[in-house]
Amino acid sequence: MIKRTDYLNELNKWQDEKVIKVITGIRRCGKSTLLEQFRNELIGKGISREQIIAVNFESLEFEELLDYKKLYSFILSKIVPDKNNYIFLDEIQMVGDFQKAVDSLFIKDNIDIYITGSNAYLLSGELATMLSGRYVEINMLPLSFGEYRLVHSSGTDDAAFADYLRFGGLPYIVTLDDINEKAETYLEGIYNTIIIKDVEERQKRKSGDGSRNINDIALLKNIARFLASSVGNPVSVKSIADYITSSGRKVSQNTVSEYVSALVEPYIFYPVERYDIEGKQLLKQNQKYYISDLGLRRYMVAKKNYDLGFSLENAVFLELKRRGYRINIGKTGNTEVDFVAEKNGSLTYIQVTASMTDEKTFEREIAPLKAIRDNHPKTILTLDRFTLGDYDGIVVKNVIDWMLEQF
Numbered sequence: 001m002i003k004r005t006d007y008l009n010e011l012n013k014w015q016d017e018k019v020i021k022v023i024t025g026i027r028r029c030g031k032s033t034l035l036e037q038f039r040n041e042l043i044g045k046g047i048s049r050e051q052i053i054a055v056n057f058e059s060l061e062f063e064e065l066l067d068y069k070k071l072y073s074f075i076l077s078k079i080v081p082d083k084n085n086y087i088f089l090d091e092i093q094m095v096g097d098f099q100k101a102v103d104s105l106f107i108k109d110n111i112d113i114y115i116t117g118s119n120a121y122l123l124s125g126e127l128a129t130m131l132s133g134r135y136v137e138i139n140m141l142p143l144s145f146g147e148y149r150l151v152h153s154s155g156t157d158d159a160a161f162a163d164y165l166r167f168g169g170l171p172y173i174v175t176l177d178d179i180n181e182k183a184e185t186y187l188e189g190i191y192n193t194i195i196i197k198d199v200e201e202r203q204k205r206k207s208g209d210g211s212r213n214i215n216d217i218a219l220l221k222n223i224a225r226f227l228a229s230s231v232g233n234p235v236s237v238k239s240i241a242d243y244i245t246s247s248g249r250k251v252s253q254n255t256v257s258e259y260v261s262a263l264v265e266p267y268i269f270y271p272v273e274r275y276d277i278e279g280k281q282l283l284k285q286n287q288k289y290y291i292s293d294l295g296l297r298r299y300m301v302a303k304k305n306y307d308l309g310f311s312l313e314n315a316v317f318l319e320l321k322r323r324g325y326r327i328n329i330g331k332t333g334n335t336e337v338d339f340v341a342e343k344n345g346s347l348t349y350i351q352v353t354a355s356m357t358d359e360k361t362f363e364r365e366i367a368p369l370k371a372i373r374d375n376h377p378k379t380i381l382t383l384d385r386f387t388l389g390d391y392d393g394i395v396v397k398n399v400i401d402w403m404l405e406q407f
Helices: 005-014 031-044 060-066 068-078 098-106 125-130 145-151 157-167 179-206 217-229 237-246 253-264 294-300 308-322 359-370 399-403
Strands: 020-024 052-056 085-090 111-117 135-139 269-276 281-291 326-332 335-343 346-353 378-382 389-391 394-398
Touching: 005 020, 005 031, 005 135, 020 031, 031 052, 031 085, 031 111, 052 060, 052 068, 060 068, 068 085, 068 098, 085 098, 098 111, 145 157, 145 399, 157 179, 157 294, 157 308, 157 399, 179 217, 179 294, 217 237, 217 253, 217 281, 217 294, 237 253, 253 269, 269 308, 281 294, 281 308, 281 326, 294 308, 308 326, 308 335, 308 346, 308 399, 335 359, 346 359, 359 378, 359 394, 378 399, 394 399
Parallel strands: 020 111, 020 135, 052 085, 085 111, 269 326, 346 378, 378 394
Antiparallel strands: 269 281, 326 335, 335 346, 389 394
């Protein structure tokens, strides 16, 4: 198993605190393995196996517990009196009305709850209302490049990063032998599982609430491909609808909006809002969408349309998110800053480009940062190593070195 140290540190920080620990993220990013690793750490601290109750709802072994009342009774029957009990509920969204069982367990003494889910619905609606202020979310992503290098330590960083951009960071794919031959087949399986399984669950969950049915998988995949190919470009519901219509299929903006939500909820895509740096306000139009795994992007996007710069920008977005930043797209005048990243009240501005060696590219990338009249850090991340340095306070760094920095 690949040890997910940063996420384990986060779980250790919250151990025995009276909040529900909610681990979210795309399927197969390593949530179940993380919980297993954390359980092993608990045992290493002297906690007995009897104090640990683990249920994975993807296992047929626990099918009967998909009823929340039976789940609640089962866990109560396993509780060790007068000791701390650690409850692990994996892919909890598969349990109907799971929030009732979770809330009833939460209010009891000596119970520490950890749940995972592959859908943003987990923290919306009734659960969010019922547990307001009583949970912390740990959003889990596929492997960082730093974690990837721990598995693939041979060769140069540059060669390893090229493979990372091609195949992504889903933990299982990183460990495959003959990755060139097996990667596409595995990614196809993951993609179809996410699209079909999560949409089916969404249909059951939202049945009767007025939402549109997501029953056209071909349309859903078409929209997914559009978003994957548009990484790095602002898009709107209207622009997606116009694209679908131009390809011969009439579709309404309301339908597109529902289908985009069906792709965001299972953490396939992350929407990012634009931010007016001068006006200090969010802009409501034309979000960007970044995909949660670059291997999936490469699988979804036709090879002739594959763009290194946009994949690089996506990789930087994911790394910023891993490092705990809140991220927006910056607008200053008529120009754009790729990322305005905020953490603990401090801002940093980041531009991303494959190369800065061309003079016009250099001027285009540095100009928006020069236009910002404040003293927050300003960085340009690039693959080339010829333009590195400090340009009147604007630091140009190699993106691979930046990816491998300790933070």
